[in-house]
Amino acid sequence: MQLSVPVRHIKVDFMTENAKPIQVTGIAGLPLIQEGDDIARLICDRIEILDDDILVIATTIIGKAKGYTKRLDQVQPSVQAIRIAEKTGENPCFIQVVLDNSVDLLLTYPFILSEISCGHIGVRAGIDASNIEEGKVILLPKDPMREAAEIRDAIHTCCGSCCSVIITDTCGRAFRRGQTGNAIGWSGIVAIRDFRGDTDLFGKRLEITEEAVVDEIAGFANFVMGESHAGIPAVIFRNCPKWQGHDNLYFNKEEDLIRNALGKKEN
Amino acid sequence: MQLSVPVRHIKVDFMTENAKPIQVTGIAGLPLIQEGDDIARLICDRIEILDDDILVIATTIIGKAKGYTKRLDQVQPSVQAIRIAEKTGENPCFIQVVLDNSVDLLLTYPFILSEISCGHIGVRAGIDASNIEEGKVILLPKDPMREAAEIRDAIHTCCGSCCSVIITDTCGRAFRRGQTGNAIGWSGIVAIRDFRGDTDLFGKRLEITEEAVVDEIAGFANFVMGESHAGIPAVIFRNCPKWQGHDNLYFNKEEDLIRNALGKKEN
Numbered sequence: 001m002q003l004s005v006p007v008r009h010i011k012v013d014f015m016t017e018n019a020k021p022i023q024v025t026g027i028a029g030l031p032l033i034q035e036g037d038d039i040a041r042l043i044c045d046r047i048e049i050l051d052d053d054i055l056v057i058a059t060t061i062i063g064k065a066k067g068y069t070k071r072l073d074q075v076q077p078s079v080q081a082i083r084i085a086e087k088t089g090e091n092p093c094f095i096q097v098v099l100d101n102s103v104d105l106l107l108t109y110p111f112i113l114s115e116i117s118c119g120h121i122g123v124r125a126g127i128d129a130s131n132i133e134e135g136k137v138i139l140l141p142k143d144p145m146r147e148a149a150e151i152r153d154a155i156h157t158c159c160g161s162c163c164s165v166i167i168t169d170t171c172g173r174a175f176r177r178g179q180t181g182n183a184i185g186w187s188g189i190v191a192i193r194d195f196r197g198d199t200d201l202f203g204k205r206l207e208i209t210e211e212a213v214v215d216e217i218a219g220f221a222n223f224v225m226g227e228s229h230a231g232i233p234a235v236i237f238r239n240c241p242k243w244q245g246h247d248n249l250y251f252n253k254e255e256d257l258i259r260n261a262l263g264k265k266e267n
Numbered sequence: 268m269q270l271s272v273p274v275r276h277i278k279v280d281f282m283t284e285n286a287k288p289i290q291v292t293g294i295a296g297l298p299l300i301q302e303g304d305d306i307a308r309l310i311c312d313r314i315e316i317l318d319d320d321i322l323v324i325a326t327t328i329i330g331k332a333k334g335y336t337k338r339l340d341q342v343q344p345s346v347q348a349i350r351i352a353e354k355t356g357e358n359p360c361f362i363q364v365v366l367d368n369s370v371d372l373l374l375t376y377p378f379i380l381s382e383i384s385c386g387h388i389g390v391r392a393g394i395d396a397s398n399i400e401e402g403k404v405i406l407l408p409k410d411p412m413r414e415a416a417e418i419r420d421a422i423h424t425c426c427g428s429c430c431s432v433i434i435t436d437t438c439g440r441a442f443r444r445g446q447t448g449n450a451i452g453w454s455g456i457v458a459i460r461d462f463r464g465d466t467d468l469f470g471k472r473l474e475i476t477e478e479a480v481v482d483e484i485a486g487f488a489n490f491v492m493g494e495s496h497a498g499i500p501a502v503i504f505r506n507c508p509k510w511q512g513h514d515n516l517y518f519n520k521e522e523d524l525i526r527n528a529l530g531k532k533e534n
Contacts, residue, residue, distance in 0.1 A: 019293065019295075021290040021291060021292040021505075022290070022291040022292070022491065023288040023289070023290060023291075024288060024289040024290075024291060025288040025289070026286065028286075032468065107524065110524075121441075121442040121443075129471075130467040130471060130473055131467045131468050131469065132469065133469060134469070134471065170478070173440055173441065173479075174388075174440065174441040174523075174525040174526075175388040175517065175518060175523060175525065175526065176388075176449070176479060176482065176516055176517060176518065177459060177477060177479065177515060177516055177517065177518055178458070178459045178460075178477040178478055178479030178480075178482070178516065179477065179478050179479065180478070180479050180482055180483050180486070181483060182443070191445070192444065192445045193445075193490075200397040200398045201299065201398050201498070202398065202399065202400060202401070204396075204397060204401065210444060210445040210446065211437070211445055211446050211447070211489070211490070212440075212443060212444065212445030212446065212447050213445075213490050215443065215445070215447055215486065216447050216448065216486035216487050216489055216490040217487065217490060219447070219482065219483035219486040219487065220483050220484065220486065220487035222478070222483055223460075223478070223480050223483040223484060223507075223508075224289065224508065226508070231468070238288075240490075241490075241491065241493070248444060249443055249444055249445065250442065250443060250444065251442060251443065251444055256441075256442060257374070257377075257529075258441040258442065258525055258528070258529070259441070259442065261525070261528040261529045262524075262525070262528045
């Protein structure tokens, strides 16, 4: 698998008075994705993708196409999984799959909140029993950055266009009710727009200096998808302003105040 | 001030294959907002607003137009403010303004994290020293729902269109670096898309049932604005799918696991 489409040189280009409106289009009409399906090909068959478009894809269809699924009746729950499941009221086999896909547990009750190997922290390790046959679950990809790069390469191969890709998952958050879409993998763009050194309208240094642009785009894509995914597992963004920054989207353990507070609660 | 534009009956209308692309347009070219300015009139003079558009406005310009600002040299810091400022290294007068605008403190170090009267939880009570003259700060509105309703009414008066309005602020979050735009007030739409009772593509009940749509829209608007606000303090969304749900965006204290964990950390 080549991962060769270069990241283009990014010129900062905020919207000006003459900028075209951004266009956001949900890609409807894709078939129910099966293991082995070529998602890039299916998307390119349904919609034109241009250079500089941002293609946002729900992690669900990546998991199904790549076979990142698990049958719960093939899982043997551990003592730990049985103990957690007794408290949460969930299927111990499901809990075992969550544990198997977690690298660090932040909470085990009233639900498992854990870090997965790519650094993302999510409820039940992002494992999804929706939109798949009864008795099976869909796992998050182990390396969502690589999945995004692969899709980006495959789109380039299919149609010659050099787009960016974001893979999204739906997550809860602190203080506010309701889930929102977050980015778990991306390619062709950087996660964080970095304003350090920029000034405000009055020439003062900005206080807020890092904006999680991939999450802002992922959230709006999730809105367009609809949470039942209503047959819209992918969304195209066109004419977005460009940005510069970095990919350091996850806090280090030491700097993450809320993670540290949860750790103290558990002990 | 009339608050009379009715919320339209909302028909659930997810994007179909024939749906028009969503158009998102940053409103550039507004003057630097001064106290007393009529934001709705300034916006209507620059851009056409249609029925069912969603107009997203940065809280900064609401604060400036309404005079929700404070001169720090007119503030007398309390003993508590001085004590906190010694630890955080901030101006005690600034800390006093943060305390005056907080109804509950979740953290005081390394920064104040607090609840403000509308229920929003934010760093430094959302008080902003950027994009205003040196020595002054911009406060969040005390009643951002009312501000959103007033703007919505004023747009209707100016141009006859019945749009929805979201007022945004930029906030940090747990586990992930970088700020994103959040909704702090809205009118004409509900905050949360409620899927309870809906089924997935396989007819199973959905696990995830509440989506914080106003935050997903606010986040993408924040991306279009650019954090220095680059002269784009407002964004229009056109052709969005509609949704049904409720306005219960903030957790109750009891159900907020992370707030409770922070409380235990403090004690």
